[in-house]
Amino acid sequence: MNVYIIIPYHNEENFIEATVKSIIKQNFKVKKLLFVNDNSNDNSCNILKKYIDNHDWINKIDFISTNQHLPGEKVIKAFNFGLNNLDSNYDVICKFDADIILPKNYIEKIINVYKKDSSAGMVSGLLHIKKEGKWVYEKIAAKTHVRGPIKSYRKKCFEKIGGLKKSIGWDTVDVLLSKYNNFNVITIKDLIVKHQKKTGSNYNNSAKYLQGNALYKMRFGFILSLLSAIKRSYNLKDFNYIKNIIIGYIKSNFSNDKKIVTKKEGKYIRRKIWSDIYYKLVKW
Numbered sequence: 093m094n095v096y097i098i099i100p101y102h103n104e105e106n107f108i109e110a111t112v113k114s115i116i117k118q119n120f121k122v123k124k125l126l127f128v129n130d131n132s133n134d135n136s137c138n139i140l141k142k143y144i145d146n147h148d149w150i151n152k153i154d155f156i157s158t159n160q161h162l163p164g165e166k167v168i169k170a171f172n173f174g175l176n177n178l179d180s181n182y183d184v185i186c187k188f189d190a191d192i193i194l195p196k197n198y199i200e201k202i203i204n205v206y207k208k209d210s211s212a213g214m215v216s217g218l219l220h221i222k223k224e225g226k227w228v229y230e231k232i233a234a235k236t237h238v239r240g241p242i243k244s245y246r247k248k249c250f251e252k253i254g255g256l257k258k259s260i261g262w263d264t265v266d267v268l269l270s271k272y273n274n275f276n277v278i279t280i281k282d283l284i285v286k287h288q289k290k291t292g293s294n295y296n297n298s299a300k301y302l303q304g305n306a307l308y309k310m311r312f313g314f315i316l317s318l319l320s321a322i323k324r325s326y327n328l329k330d331f332n333y334i335k336n337i338i339i340g341y342i343k344s345n346f347s348n349d350k351k352i353v354t355k356k357e358g359k360y361i362r363r364k365i366w367s368d369i370y371y372k373l374v375k376w
Contacts, residue, residue: 093183093203094123100155100170101127101190105135107288108190112143112150120200123182127152127190128174130166136190153177164260164302171256185250189241192219193286201283202244213249213275214267216242217283221290230287231327238267238277242285249275257352261306265352268310272360303333304340309351311358316365317341 097115101108108127115125127144129137129152137152144150155173157166171187184206195217202215216238220227233239240263253269256262267277303324307317321337353361 093206094181095120095184095186095199095203096124096178096182097122097126097186097188098171098174098178099125099127099188099190100130100167100174101132101136102130103132103134103136104190105139108136109139110193110288111188111190112140114192114194114196114198116143116147116150117196118194118199119197120203122199123149124178125150126174126178128170129154130170131155131157164262164306165258168256168258168262172258175255180247183247185245185247187240187243187256191288192241193288195284198283198285201280205278205280206246209276209278211274211276212278213246213252213270213273214238214277215244215280216278217280217285219287219291220284221287227284227286230291232291232324235281236277236279237264238279239263241287241291245270246275249273259306259309259352260302261310261352264306265310268361268364269353269357271364272357300336301340301343304337304342305344305349307337308341308344309349309353310361311351311353311355312365313362314341316362319369 099111104111112125112127115122125147127140127150140150140152144152153174155170157169175185184203198217201217205215206212218235219230219239219241221230222228229235238244243263243266245266249270252273252275253266257265270277304317304321307320312320317337318334321334324337325331325333351358
């Protein structure tokens with residue numbers, strides 16, 4: 093299987109070398125690795141140069157956006173710019189971040205899942221962060237969720253969901269739409285990826301309302317958005333998160349922001365999440 097990886101980055105000089113090294117060392121050889129420089133003004137590009145010069149399957153292109161570091165539209169615009177500069181001869185497309193360290197069997201393991209399960213649409217390991225000298229699971233999402241920094245998609249699934257949405261919430265709605273289109277979303281629990289910096293550590297203050305905006309755009313509805321806010325706040329041990337999500341949701345509602353899923357897809361999403369909640373309560 094041909095594996096293409098696209099890594100958008102903005103000022104990742106402290107982390108990007110460990111990322112590229114971990115990809116070069118993979119047991120399963122990647123066909124193409126494309127770094128998309130999104131307006132960096134640090135030493136990231138210079139660090140990459142020696143690896144690009146020595147490996148013909150690694151390249152870099154420049155994409156000019158803004159210096160504002162926010163989740164959502166910015167990173168997907170950079171990713172899509174990279175995608176448009178590649179051919180379509182891939183079987184698996186990956187969107188990775190520039191601050192991860194993959195175990196050397198990472199690509200091999202996810203490819204084995206794709207080969208064994210023809211309905212597998214998305215596959216990943218689990219992100220861990222360093223805490224008190226130990227690598228521990230980054231508890232901001234369920235262990236069944238394929239996280240934004242380590243996305244991989246079977247080509248058929250990627251095309252069926254319409255690629256990645258240029259919006260906050262892209263890294264949740266892709267999972268839900270994959271399931272909507274009858275693809276399996278699989279995480280390999282013992283496949284540990286080191287996340288060199290905590291999620292959101294570089295986001296500016298204006299990002300705090302964006303999760304509420306995302307839930308609105310995905311047609312969660314107010315009650316499910318509130319439950320999501322409570323769960324996320326508990327995991328993060330930050331109960332301001334509830335207030336920020338609700339404010340973000342209400343602001344989006346008043347602004348009548350454009351949804352990123354159809355009414356039919358939204359109905360499926362709400363039904364699926366309520367079903368998951370019911371299952372967890374029964375199991376508990």
